Amino acid sequence: MAMGLARPVCAQPPATRPARWRTLACAGVLAAPPLVSHAYLVTITGGTKSLYLQVGAGTMTGGNFNAGGTPGNNTTVNSVSVTVPAASLGAGTQAMTTNSAVTASPYDGYNFCSVPSQVYVGGFYRTPGAAGNATLSATSPASLTSAGGDTLPFSTISWVSGGNGDATATIPSGSFVGGTTQALLSIARNRWFESCLQFNYANTALVAAGTFTGRVTYTLTAP
Amino acid sequence: MSPVPVARPFRSAPRLLFAALLTFIGLGASQAATFRVDDSGTLVSQPVAPMRWKQLVPGRGADHSVEARLMVAVRLHLVPWLNQPVRLYMGLAPVHSDPVQASWRTQGRLLAGSVRSGARTLVYDGTVSTALLEETMELVLTTDGRALVSPQTLHFHFEIDAP
Numbered sequence: 001m002a003m004g005l006a007r008p009v010c011a012q013p014p015a016t017r018p019a020r021w022r023t024l025a026c027a028g029v030l031a032a033p034p035l036v037s038h039a040y041l042v043t044i045t046g047g048t049k050s051l052y053l054q055v056g057a058g059t060m061t062g063g064n065f066n067a068g069g070t071p072g073n074n075t076t077v078n079s080v081s082v083t084v085p086a087a088s089l090g091a092g093t094q095a096m097t098t099n100s101a102v103t104a105s106p107y108d109g110y111n112f113c114s115v116p117s118q119v120y121v122g123g124f125y126r127t128p129g130a131a132g133n134a135t136l137s138a139t140s141p142a143s144l145t146s147a148g149g150d151t152l153p154f155s156t157i158s159w160v161s162g163g164n165g166d167a168t169a170t171i172p173s174g175s176f177v178g179g180t181t182q183a184l185l186s187i188a189r190n191r192w193f194e195s196c197l198q199f200n201y202a203n204t205a206l207v208a209a210g211t212f213t214g215r216v217t218y219t220l221t222a223p
Numbered sequence: 224m225s226p227v228p229v230a231r232p233f234r235s236a237p238r239l240l241f242a243a244l245l246t247f248i249g250l251g252a253s254q255a256a257t258f259r260v261d262d263s264g265t266l267v268s269q270p271v272a273p274m275r276w277k278q279l280v281p282g283r284g285a286d287h288s289v290e291a292r293l294m295v296a297v298r299l300h301l302v303p304w305l306n307q308p309v310r311l312y313m314g315l316a317p318v319h320s321d322p323v324q325a326s327w328r329t330q331g332r333l334l335a336g337s338v339r340s341g342a343r344t345l346v347y348d349g350t351v352s353t354a355l356l357e358e359t360m361e362l363v364l365t366t367d368g369r370a371l372v373s374p375q376t377l378h379f380h381f382e383i384d385a386p
Contacts, residue, residue: 041379042267043270044366045271128368129369190287
């Protein structure tokens with residue numbers, strides 16, 4: 001009753017009735033079931049989950065992501081390499097270079113990485129709700145191998161993380177464990193992350209001549 | 224007149240009801256009343272509207288809102304108010320999660336505007352000149368996508384303040 005007094009919500013009154021009769025009609029209808037529609041309904045559903053990871057080259061169409069660009073698949077597998085001169089064998093860390101040409105953040109075009117020294121790694125995890133964090137991980141084989149069957153432990157490869165303007169790198173610096181999958185970063189939902197990785201070869205041992213190769217796979221996993 | 228005995232509720236009830244009714248009539252005669260408008264026949268282009276992230280990629284200036292666009296063919300039955308001055312509002316009932324914002328454009332018979340859940344916005348102010356008002360609205364719904372975990376049904380309605 002108090003609600004009705006404050007703001008009666010009623011059926012339509014006859015246009016010609018005086019206000020007193022209109023109110024009485026209203027009071028009567030309050031107790032009756034509605035006979036006609038007094039609302040239209042729209043059901044909304046949540047935004048879709050999405051996950052994006054770019055290591056080295058990536059694909060975007062329609063400009064940078066913050067300007068409406070849409071990320072796409074890119075099958076390019078970039079490499080990092082170093083040639084150790086015979087005179088330098090076992091003499092300590094050698095910086096590696098990459099064939100990745102990505103310097104600009106795909107998010108906004110910011111000049112973030114330096115090439116050929118750094119590999120861009122970035123992405124995002126988009127989801128509604130209070131889901132847990134996503135995880136960026138790297139899976140590396142135990143060793144790099146040469147055509148002649150010689151090996152180098154993957155743990156001899158490390159990286160220094162950085163990026164222009166980043167006081168603290170998002171992805172921590174580290175080295176590959178080798179033969180396993182290692183977690184690199186826990187990523188909060190609805191955040192963009194990115195870093196530039198400079199890879200190094202430890203070069204602490206004398207190894208047989210040859211070209212040693214191995215592939216690391218980066219994975220972004222969301223709950 | 225003797226006081227009404229507390230122990231006689233059944234006999235006193237009619238008096239109280241009569242007093243309440245008198246009060247109700249008095250208020251009704253002196254204040255504008257609000258009436259729900261029959262909008263039967265109103266159609267929405269998508270009864271279920273999937274919300275899309277406004278920014279597919281979150282970032283430094285993160286925008287976490289989601290939105291959906293749909294058309295609404297509005298039909299309002301206004302016979303009771305024909306030739307009367309009214310103020311017509313579109314309202315959006317409160318929702319259980321984060322507030323939902325609805326904004327719309329029209330073809331001109333109703334006013335464009337926006338409303339947040341739990342509120343109403345004026346869409347017409349003037350004399351009713353037609354028994355059936357038809358209008359097409361382009362409705363844009365926006366809310367915080369982080370909070371929209373499960374489907375949410377939005378209840379829109381029209382109501383009139385008549386003098």
